[in-house]
Amino acid sequence: MKPVILVTRKLPEAVEDRLRRDYQPILNPTDTLYSSADIINMAAEADAILPCHTEKFSAEVIERLPARIKAIANFSVGYDHVDVEAAKKRGLIVTNTPDVLSDATAELTMMLMLGAARRASEGEKLVRTREWKDWSPSFMVGIQVTGKRLGIVGFGRVGQVVAQRARAFDMTIHYHNRRRVDPQLEGGATYHESVEALMPHCDFLALHCVASPETAGLLNKERIAMLPDGAVVVNASRGTVIDDEALIEALKSGKLYAAGLDVFNNEPDINPAYRELDNVFLMPHIGSATRETRDAMGFRALDNLDAIFSGREPGDRVA
Numbered sequence: 119m120k121p122v123i124l125v126t127r128k129l130p131e132a133v134e135d136r137l138r139r140d141y142q143p144i145l146n147p148t149d150t151l152y153s154s155a156d157i158i159n160m161a162a163e164a165d166a167i168l169p170c171h172t173e174k175f176s177a178e179v180i181e182r183l184p185a186r187i188k189a190i191a192n193f194s195v196g197y198d199h200v201d202v203e204a205a206k207k208r209g210l211i212v213t214n215t216p217d218v219l220s221d222a223t224a225e226l227t228m229m230l231m232l233g234a235a236r237r238a239s240e241g242e243k244l245v246r247t248r249e250w251k252d253w254s255p256s257f258m259v260g261i262q263v264t265g266k267r268l269g270i271v272g273f274g275r276v277g278q279v280v281a282q283r284a285r286a287f288d289m290t291i292h293y294h295n296r297r298r299v300d301p302q303l304e305g306g307a308t309y310h311e312s313v314e315a316l317m318p319h320c321d322f323l324a325l326h327c328v329a330s331p332e333t334a335g336l337l338n339k340e341r342i343a344m345l346p347d348g349a350v351v352v353n354a355s356r357g358t359v360i361d362d363e364a365l366i367e368a369l370k371s372g373k374l375y376a377a378g379l380d381v382f383n384n385e386p387d388i389n390p391a392y393r394e395l396d397n398v399f400l401m402p403h404i405g406s407a408t409r410e411t412r413d414a415m416g417f418r419a420l421d422n423l424d425a426i427f428s429g430r431e432p433g434d435r436v437a
């Protein structure tokens with residue numbers, strides 16, 4: 119008997135084809151957003167769950183999952199939506215999909231930097247609403263990305279690709295990471311031992327750290343004050359790493375020139391003040407949203423399931 123996989127969201131065609139070939143998938147063709155109660159009920163028939171970050175697996179949900187569930191094979195690199203300790207306690211295997219979304223997320227980060235610096239939201243709005251009337255030397259003047267200092271918090275897979283892409287813009291790279299990375303992977307980037315030490319070196323600040331209790335509200339009022347005046351902040355990691363009130367205040371006061379945000383606290387019901395600000399470039403959590411990457415994420419999740427159900431250790435085990 120092929121194992122039964124509960125797939126919580128509609129996945130790319132090629133991924134669902136492979137699921138149908140190798141498993142008995144419970145698919146979600148209408149892409150309905152399931153509640154925790156729905157998932158617990160549907161899991162009664164399943165041997166494993168293939169969820170996205172939109173489904174939360176708290177300790178309570180994990181405790182209520184039927185005993186036959188062996189694994190949660192995430193379609194995401196981030197797994198802050200899963201209580202990993204609770205999963206470990208229950209002997210549940212948890213996997214993620216690293217590597218395959220680093221390029222797409224780095225592209226989006228560059229877009230956030232460029233969009234914020236060059237006032238993309240304002241410009242697009244002007245053209246679409248027919249409010250663009252003329253041109254002058256002072257019209258829509260932004261700031262340049264080329265040659266600036268980029269500070270990266272979290273120099274893992276995505277952070278390192280962002281550094282590579284940013285070097286093509288002649289940016290000088292500074293970073294903070296829990297541990298200094300191998301000098302070969304640094305590519306000449308300067309390591310700072312603390313977030314505080316990094317802040318004064320950031321004309322642009324890109325957040326690429328994992329969401330955890332330690333990084334919640336990492337970019338707060340005190341740290342924003344340590345950034346150079348007129349800095350630009352971009353975030354394509356998780357909304358929780360930013361203290362929204364502090365960021366909004368700094369964008370309003372002019373302490374920060376602009377921000378580019380793809381992720382938010384409480385998505386999609388974000389802090390409404392962001393919508394009122396011209397100097398934020400907003401995207402709806404699409405860092406990995408390319409055809410190539412979404413296929414690769416699905417295949418990576420399936421590689422993990424294949425390993426689990428053939429008694430091998432999955433490549434991307436996080437619990």
Ligand code: 8YV
Nearest residue numbers: 170171193194195196405406
């Ligand atoms: C995905 C992400 O859109 O992989 C992640 O951690 O944030 C995004 O790339 C989403 O999580 C898919 O479940």
